[in-house]
Amino acid sequence: MNAMNRSSAPAPALDISGLKKSFGKAEIIRGIDLSIEKGERHAVIGPNGAGKSTLFNLITARFPPTSGTVSLHGQDLAGLAPFQINRMGLSRSFQITNIFPAMTVFENVRCSLLWSKGYKYSFWHMVARSRDLTEAADAILEQINLTNRRDLPAGVLSYAEQRALEIGITIAGGADVIMLDEPTAGMSHSETDYIVDLIRKVTVNKTLVMVEHDMGVVFGLADRISVLVYGEIIATGKPEEVRGNPKVQEAYLGAALEAEH
């Protein structure tokens, strides 16, 4: 699969090859090759402890890999700082809600717009007077249905609202590769449906990489699914193919049962 993608002309949005990560003696990620096309919605699923979050953190350079490479639009990400990767067009959310709780909802979104709108380290603009910022931030709030919470401190929002805000912050900068780490973790069914709809809406024409515990959540959303078990991808393919794969059924169910014990 990898070789096929390399031969075609445009570089894949995200290309992972031979990726390994050990913490001390424990090898958490044991050699992953994965290529994600532009505009694809890709979900990485797996039972608890499969290494999903570690993989996610390796891709976004939160941790350095033990070996292997990750490249974004054909550019190697090794040694880059998070802010550099973000400027190359990759934006991520966090499994544990990671917003600016003391700021208002509006300010949270506005902060995430500043760099991409070209304000950078400016100390000669007044943010409140920059119409483009205000309008863009209000548009994002509209998209994530938080307009009525605009001027509240983000910390007082409900859990589901905070998750929606987290997604809003992640997409606001206009990155073309969006990575979401278990966006529906800890949510009720109706909240999950709501967030999945939201994700579908805000990632139109973007590349989405999403880590998820529950296969059901991503089934209608993802174009392709990869199944991660014990640090290895055991299957990648269209949702139906993956679900029908006996290896996946066995491993996923087995590991899930094991994790419960």
Next chain:
Amino acid sequence: MTEQATTPTNLRAGRISTLSAAPWVIATLFLLAMPFIFQSNSAITIMNQMAITIIFALSYNMLLGQGGMLSFGHAVYMGVGGFFCVHIMNMVEDMSLPLPLPLLPIFGGLFGLGLATIVGSFSTRKAGTVFAMISLGVGELIAACSIIIVAFFGGEEGVSGDRTYGLPFFGVEFLQQIEVYYLIVFWLIVSALLMYLFSRTPVGRMANAVRDNPERAEFLGYSARWVRFYSFCASGFFAGIAGGLFAINYEILTEENLNLTQSGAILLITFLGGIGFFFGPIIGAIVFTLLQTVLSLQTELWQLYVGALFVATVMYFPGGLAGVLMMHVPAFRLGRAGHLVVPYIITLIPAIIGIFGLCALIEMIFHLRHAPLGESEMTLFWTTFDSHAVVPWLMALVITVVAFAIMRRNMPTLRAAWHRANSLEEESA
């Protein structure tokens, strides 16, 4: 602004700026009127010191409050700015250069900025303990240099200059304190306004973001280190301006202006005033300067009381004095602040009496132990008595205990009133 004021967004922005301009106008008028209310020379001296401390404290809060950087060596930027200004003063006098005195603080600012650029280039890599330790180290280093490099810092005597060096500036020679007052007030308003505006710029907003959540800020495209660096440099600049004004006001700088005691004092002032609000350090600087100048005339133990006040603030009111004030805003908005008046009176008056009683006991112990032999008479709260007799001790003790007991008894009333005044807000929100 007027031709844009058609869209709702701009209407909102316009309204906010008129509203936020009001405190500045009031503050300016107030500062201009102050010398007419307090005319004595000593009052003007206190006000000069206050204004300089306000600039210094505001610049410190750019680090601590806005940027989340706890510095233990901020006095060096003010001190170095001040030393350079004294040298410039002397140089200008020797060579009769045409540099008007009112512009001198800019040079203080530039030297503060220069030093902050150098130190910030390595100290802002991390916030938290690493930053705090580096600031402490640099503070100690420069304080040590000030004793070693006598040519620049003047050793123990420091360096002194003469602010009346040049030609009069539009007829003003800066011979009198009152002229210096208006010079300082000008720089106070300019600096405070610029520091306030800085907090509204992209880099100022991101300073808050980096303070609260550096990792998230990095994943939004901002280098936490650069954001800190810019705040640090700006802070050094305004500290340097305060240093320049100090040089003009006192015409002398010594090692005391940049040592760790001074750095500790500005941390205390800023925290006492409250780091969560822009005006917090202003309150802190005013209160501290008053304690330092007025209270120190009353008692030798003033630093003990300031220390106790600081500890109490950290423990019970981490938002500082500004935080205590702002705590009452919800009750005011609900129009229920009136319900707090009586509970406050019945709790705070005994509390104040109790604190005075406690202070009396402390002062009596101090007098008993440290007064010259044979001198047993002391004066406290306009009363003269014998500190070796039993009756005054008993009285002070009884007053203290009874006052605190009444305070304790009335505390639940205040708590209940507080709850009533604020709980409505929850229902309506």
